[in-house]
Structure formats: structure tokens, C-alpha cells
Amino acid sequence: MTLRPALLSLFLFATVGTAFAQQQTACPYVAWKSGFKGDARAQATCLLRPVKLYARLGETAPLPEFLAAHIGQRTDIAPARLRAWLAQQSVSEADVGGAVDAPLSRAVGRLAAPMARYFVIHDTSYPNFLLDAIPAHINDAGWDFNDFNIRNPALGGGPKGHVYVNRLGGSLQVRDFGTPGYASKLEKDKPSLTGLFLHVELVQPRNSVPGGGKGNDGLAPDPGFTPAQYERLALLYIAASVRRGTWLIPAFHAVLDTGFANGHDDPQNFSLSEWSAALFRLHAALRQADTGQ
Template sequence: MKNLLIIILFVFNITKIEAQIPSQEFDKVKMEYKGTKAVQAKLLMRHVEMWGKISEKEAKLDAAYLDLLISSIGITKEQIQKYLSFKNITNNEIGGDINSPISSVTAGGKKVFAKYFVIHDVSTPALEHNFPQDINEESWSFNNLDRWNKKVTHVYLARTGKSKTVADFSEGLRATKFELKKLGIPSRGLYIHIELIQPRVYPPGNAGNAPVAPKPGFTEAQYERLALLYICSSFRKGEWLVPAFHANIDQGLNDSHDDPQNFETQKFTDKVMQVLLDIKKY
């Protein structure tokens, strides 16, 4: 009887893990996902497969990065400003002035600053055959940030590593199905959104739903600038934001998205650690 009970509990726990969907792990009172930052990051950064399929039980995140999540920011305003000046990076490229507060929501009657850093890809243009050879170059027209103005994100990030702010990090946006359809207006300001430029190819699929992304999915320059955006947004909050993938946030919802495709989490976390070290040199 005892052995049977153990088997039943074991099966129950497996089922629970397999059924884990972020929207079901969200506490609307606290306006956050359940668990520590490490638990949340492992849930929200699970690898996104073609068509938005998510098979991982939890993301494989570097131990050093998980330690970083619960540590202090560890850099000063002066260090960031000197780094930005040396790199000739303007406020318009990093979500606004680092002296300004980040967006916020109300939770439990209190003002709570943004908690999540959401990584998207634009999934466009949809190409019928092959990717152009110059998709990572200035010559590819979709890397021209002048064409990206729609305020469905805070920052657009081209494959060249250049970025453009269309909404300051202090401005609350809703850019996922979960925010728009489930949480509603009270969630405006809980998430910081970043759109990475990435084209797609079909078939399979079609021009309205092209599933094939380039490999590698993103460039080294994109990862480096994404790391800087993450650091700057976290600095403005005063603690590290929890990174998340769009597809994980919307998992299980109707018409959910499949982005970002072919994202290499280790490259991102390595860049965060490296850029942080570079900033500390100033």
C-alpha cells in the first residue's frame, strides 16, 4: 500500500510539472509569477521550438547568472554613463535616461516597479524561399530602424546591434496576449518589452505564419545590445528584472506567438556578465 501511494504521488508530481503554464503560475495579488526569481526565470526562459512548442520543463540557466539575479546591481550611475559615453550610445538607444524610474503597476495597494524583461522577435519579413545574404548588414532594409515606429514595444533592436526606443522604459505598455486578454489594464507597466529584428521563411506555413527562423537566430551584436538594455532597465529599477520569452508568457492562450526563435540563452547570459564587467571598469 505504501509503495502504491509513493507511485501515485510520483505520477501526480510529474503531471503537475508537465502541466506547468506561466499564466497559471501568476499571482494577480502580488502581480508576479510564483517562486523565487530563479524559479521564475527557469519557467519564463524555456526554449521555444518551431510553431511555439515548449517542451522543456525548465530553462537551463547558468549558475553564475542565477546568482546574479539575487545580487545587488553592483554598478553606479557614473560607471554606466561613462560606458555609454565611450561607446557613443545615446538615451534614445537604451530605453531612455537611466536617471528616470522604470514603469510601474499597483499591487496590494502599493506601487510596484516593472518585474519582467520580455524578449520578442518581430517575425518579419516573411520570405517565400531564402534569407538574403545581407540580413546582418546595414544594407538589409529591415535593419534600418527608421522603418520601426509602431509602439508595440519599448525598443527595437536590429541585427546590426543598433537599437531604437519608441517608448521610454518609464512608459507602461501591454504587448502580449496575457497582458491584453488576461491581466488587463492593471498590468500596464509590469513588463519591459524588446523586439529583436528577425525575418522568417516559409513553407512550411505561409506569409501570415512563417515559422522558419535563421540559424543562428540572432547576431553577437544583438546579444550584446540586448544585455545592455537588460542592465539599464534593471539599473533603473534598482534590482535585476526577470528575463522572459514572449512565447512562454502566452503559452496555452489562443493565437499565442512563437517568439523568439533560435534564441541562445547562454549567449545572452554570457553577454550580460561580460557587459557588466566592462561597465565596472569605468
Template sequence: MTLPALLLLFAIALPAAAQKQAACPYAAWKSGFHGDARAQATCLLRPVQRYARLGASAPLPAFLASRVGQRTDIAPATLRAYLAAQGISEADAGGAVDAPLSRATGRLVAPVARYFVIHDTSYPNFLAEPIPAHINDASWDFNDFTVRNPALGGGPKGHVYVNRLGASLQVRDFGTPGYASKLEKDKPSLTGLFLHVELVQPRNSVPGGGKGNDGLAPDPGFTPAQYERLALLYVAASVRKGTWLIPAFHAVLDTGYANGHDDPQNFSLAQWDAVLSHLSAVIQGAGAPN
């Protein structure tokens, strides 16, 4: 057999996931991606463009750059007091703030969760119809978590959902392993290393992009209230961990897999980072002695 034929046969034999290189190569022996926490976050937060194309990685914004992988400086008691003062239940923040996070399944020595994965629901899909003007109002049905199924888009897959009003719904405690990416489905022993948060975001179809596609997201993609609640969830999960988790975008995890996802679309990392910086200071200030 000639070398070209042999190479072709080898390529055909490989699964689809192996034929396309992952955006951030996974190092199974260390239960993480290549590089230190900051380098991993830089890769895993590459901008997500239409059709799951990824933009070039860029330096992390200030708060994340100085915190990722470092010890958290917020005590569980301080966070608990802040939540109580704001009238936010610990369940809405992913679970009890002093409880352990999930651990990887299928390991003799199971590592604790390391990654905070940001998704959008890509639902509902309005197809060729324009996205309604009132999606950020309480009158929009998909902001009503008392009607679970419409908001969740075909059933819960993550840990916490955040509607466009900034309210959250826990469907799985951050202490409970659960997969919501193709990477984890392909490598089940990784389940538990990733915490998943879904941001409600509708879609419609890109004209000429194929029947039923959901490639077109609103711009801006998310509301200030969603960034605020997402920041709170990240703080809460990191306090439970004891170190600041590594944030990641769903689409980056799914790069290299057939029918991978393209979310979150139109996410402003700079805006989220600014909210994180402010929220962290507020929580710490609330816990400071008088």
C-alpha cells in the same frame, strides 16, 4: 445533468485562456509568478520551439543564476560614463539611466517593473522565398531604423527594437507602461510590470504548414551584435530598478492564450549570458578608480 455533461458544459463556458494552463502560473496577489526570482526566470526562459511549443526548463546559466533578483552592483553614474565613452545615447538604452522604471497601472500601490521580456519581430515574412543572405548587413533595408515602419513590422508594440547590426531604437521609454503580450491585454492591471525588447528577425513559411505561416526562423536566430545590445538594455533596465530584472520569453507569457506568439525563435540563452557576464565586468571596470 450527468457529471460528464456538466464537466463538458463547464469547459465550453471557460475562456480559451483558462482551458489551457499557463506555462508559468501567475499569482495575482503578488504581482508576479510563483517562486522566487530565480525560479520564475527558470520557468519564463523555457526554450521556444516552432509553433510556440516550449522545451523543458533547465538551470539558468551562471551569470543569470547568480544575479536575478539580487541588487545590481553598477551605479547609474558608472553606466552613464560607459555609455558616453561608447557613444551610445541613454535614449538608445531605454531612457535616462537614473530615471524610475514604469509601474503597474490600475493599482493603489503600484509595483515597479519586474520583468524584461525578450521578443522577436517575426518580420518580414518571406513566405516560400528563402530568407536573403544579407540580412546581417547594413544593406538590408530592415536594418535601417531611419525607415521606421519596415523595421517595426506593423507598428511599435514594445519599448525598444534592436536590429541585426546591434543598433537600437526606443519607441517607448522604460519608464512608460505599455503592453506587448496577451497576458497584459487580458489583465490590463499588469501593464507596466513588463519591459519589452523586440529583436529584428525575419521569417519564412514552414512547407506544408498552412498558407502564410511564419513558423520558420533563421538559425542562428540572432547576431552577436544583437546579443550585445540586448545585454546592455537588460543592464540599463536593471540599474534603473536597483535589482536584476527577471528575464522572460514572449512565447512563455502567451502560453495558454489563443493565437499566442512563438518568439523568440532560436535564441541562445548561453550566448546571451556570456555576453552579460563580460559586459557587466567591463562596465564595472570602467567605473573603478584608477
């Protein structure tokens, strides 16, 4: 069929518009299962759509190899093995969300009080340098926001994540993974879900999109996060999954907020492939330590 130019333009606009609308659609929530539609991997595929400028979501894509192979499966690391490895690395259990043999939080507002199953990745979107350039030393120890003694995210108002990770890979527990706490529009809208989601905040500064509105924080550094942040995020994910006994379903904050007014736009410039590679390395190290090989 040959379309006239005007009809062709209308057809292309409708097609692109439909595809864009599908990308911005919230993952289907299923009340009876206290979660989202599909098995664990299908949920993760939806919940890990890339987050772009102004919280626009990219298309779904196949999960990286480690996540595809493990999400929803039984963990193969014993809490005692993880505890011993952490001690060898001089990492406190408090820095990875709490005791690794303790249960995770539960959604006590739900009839069966299901245990946490979602691992939500945020960025702090702070500090905002407005129209100034983001400083070149944000990945150095001398930057104030890499020192939790100087810039403590537990202080101040508003919802808090469970654990914060600075750009040096250091982490600070604000709330144990066993304690429910909301940090998304979805949980605020459906309070009974609080406890199903564990929230991790990665320190990432922002600055403003020129002409994008006074005080906006639309621009993030690229790359968005450091290798040390991906390594610590991998450790937090493993620690939380060991506590549950199955690999958690990861999600991006902005995807959870899709469909809600004033939804968030984080994490920006997050690399699933880098995080998956960090998970591979850490999982292999723990398995090797477990077998003594």
C-alpha cells in the same frame, strides 16, 4: 511488472503526453504578488523555457551562470557609472530605454503600483518571406530592416515594444522604459499588469513552413540572432536593471502567451548561453571602469 505491448504503448503515450502538457503549462500567476510563483530565479527558470516551432516550449533547464547569480539581486553598478560608460561608447541613453537614473514604469492598475520587474524578449517575426528563402544578407548594413530610418517599427498599428534592436546591434526606443505599454496576451487579458513588463524586440525575419498553412511564419534563421544583437540586449537589460536597483526577471514572449488563443512563438532560436556570455563581458567592463582597474 511486465506490460503487454498495447498497455506499454498506452503507458508511454500517457507519460510522454503528461510531460509535454507540463512543458506547455503557463507559469503559475499569483495575483496578490503581481507576478509569478516562486522567487526571482524560479520565475526566470519557468519564463525562459526554450521556444520551439509553433510555440511549443522545451523543458526547464538551469539558468546560465550570470543570470543564476544575479537575477533578483541588487545591482552593483551606479547610474552615474553607467552614464559615463555610455558617453565613452557614444551610446545615447535614449537608445537604451531612456535616462539611466529615471524610475521604470509602474503597474498603476495594481493597488501598490509596483515597479516593472520583468524584461520580456521578443523577435519581430518580420519580414515574412513566405516560401522564398531568407536572404543571405540579413546581417549586413545594406538590408533595409537594419536601417530604422527606412523601416521604422514605431509606424503602423498594433502593440509596440519599448526598444527594437536590429541585426547590426543598433537600437531604437519607441517607448521609454518608464512608460507602461502592453505587448503580450497576458497583459491584454490582465490590463492591470501593464507596466510590470518591459518589452524588447529583436529584428528577425521569418519564412513559411512548407505545407504548414498559407502565409505562416513558422521558420526562423538559425542562428536566430547576431552577436551584436546579444550585446545590445545585454546592455538594455543592464540599463533597465540599474534603473530598478535590482536585476530584472527575464522572460520569453511565447512563455507569457502560453495558454492564450493565438499566442506568439517568439523568440525563435534564442541562445541563453550567448546572451549570458555577453552579459558577463559587459558587466565586467562596467565593473572594471567603476573601479578604475
